[in-house]
Amino acid sequence: MTAIVQNPIGETLTDNVAWAAFDKKGAKPRLSVLIPTFRDDPGALLKALDEPGVHAEIVLLDDGGGDEALARRMATRIERLKLPARLITLSSNEGRAKGRNRLARHARGRHLLFLDSDMLPDPIGFLARWTALAESDDTAVAFGGFTLDQTPRRPEHELHRAMALKSDCTPAPERARAPEKHVFTSNLLVRRDVFETIGFDEGFAGWGWEDVEWAMRVARLYPIAHIDNSATHLGLDTAPALAAKYEQSAANFARVVKSHFDVVSGYPSYRVAKALKPLPLRASWRPMLKSLALAEAAPTPLRAFAMRLYRAALYSDAV
Structure with missing residues (x-):
């Protein structure tokens, strides 16, 4: 029972x-x-x-x-x-x-x-x-x-x-x-x-x-x-769901950077985000990365590369 x-x-x-x-x-x-x-x-x-x-x-x-x-x-x-x-x-x-x-x-x-x-x-x-x-x-x-x-x-x-x-x-x-x-x-x-x-x-x-x-x-x-x-x-996840999760995670990434900079600064995700931060017009090219990642007709390796860059671009606000 x-x-x-x-x-x-x-x-x-x-x-x-x-x-x-x-x-x-x-x-x-x-x-x-x-x-x-x-x-x-x-x-x-x-x-x-x-x-x-x-x-x-x-x-x-x-x-x-x-x-x-x-x-x-x-x-x-x-x-x-x-x-x-x-x-x-x-x-x-x-x-x-x-x-x-x-x-x-x-x-x-x-x-x-x-x-x-x-x-x-x-x-x-x-x-x-x-x-x-x-x-x-x-x-x-x-x-x-x-x-x-x-x-x-x-x-x-x-x-x-x-x-x-x-x-x-x-x-x-x-x-x-x-x-x-x-x-x-x-x-x-x-x-x-x-x-x-x-x-x-x-x-x-x-x-x-x-x-x-x-x-x-x-x-x-x-x-x-x-x-x-x-x-x-x-x-x-589908590509749109995965992108939405990365968008959610940006604030959490910022929290980790603030608390554990000594560790996370050695991660590739941090280093790429840091490299992207100085680039101008992020508001213009960041959506283009997302669009490429979501394009089902594009080759999967290219979409994966674009999605990783999109995630790093989101994280660039925190570095």
């Missing part, structure tokens, strides 16, 4: 039987899998995570999506999971940083595994590998990487695919060269005491940079490991 609790702050909790059984025993899982979602159906991910014999729990956050039919489907899936599971449904959206901090407060495990709702584990025994790493080395922070191995190819996503393959889908040794730069909450293991010491900065709004900024603060105190225990990113 599902237990449903309504809290006065607009937070509804739905627990499955296994979650309640853990509470009665006074036991704690070794790993808490934390999944925020906003109008995305995490059904495939939940099914893939329900591995037998793994000492883990799942906490899912519906961050004010407002889709009642989807919320009912998520509650039903939570009920059917063998692993202990909780669904948190918010009455209004609170954003990426606040949502993940909220998820951590509900978790009971010593280690937290942040996963995005549009991810899908690549290797068999994905959770078992994370649990083993947490137990054997008591790892402070580790990123497992992500791929596009299981992502369907669609014409409208080719630009995002090309850009992700070039900059994001990288093996562990390459990521380890700049460990804080290649940290994303799409597949991130964090020990509880680390997260209680350093949570996500809730001053970030919209999309972008809150996970990398968090890693910059963490890296000053704890080692960040990079391993190959990847998950596929299924939720590629």
Whole structure:
């Protein structure tokens, strides 16, 4: 039977039987899998995570999506999971940083595994590998990487695919060269005491940079490991959606520059933005870069180059 609790702050909790059984025993899982979602159906991910014999729990956050039919489907899936599971449904959206901090407060495990709702584990025994790493080395922070191995190819996503393959889908040794730069909450293991010491900065709004900024603060105190225990990113964006995210992220980039200039000034995104800043008539040529990036008839490599320049041009206001 599902237990449903309504809290006065607009937070509804739905627990499955296994979650309640853990509470009665006074036991704690070794790993808490934390999944925020906003109008995305995490059904495939939940099914893939329900591995037998793994000492883990799942906490899912519906961050004010407002889709009642989807919320009912998520509650039903939570009920059917063998692993202990909780669904948190918010009455209004609170954003990426606040949502993940909220998820951590509900978790009971010593280690937290942040996963995005549009991810899908690549290797068999994905959770078992994370649990083993947490137990054997008591790892402070580790990123497992992500791929596009299981992502369907669609014409409208080719630009995002090309850009992700070039900059994001990288093996562990390459990521380890700049460990804080290649940290994303799409597949991130964090020990509880680390997260209680350093949570996500809730001053970030919209999309972008809150996970990398968090890693910059963490890296000053704890080692960040990079391993190959990847998950596929299924939720590629169309070119207009990707451009809109970059436009949202400009203010967040400015926040990172202000707080972590010593780190971010070495990033290519900063150096290109700095090079573009002196150029005159940005208001004229910046839209032209965007138009080229959105032109589906243009070659994908050229569109990707234009989109990267457009992002740097947006960021040039902050350098």
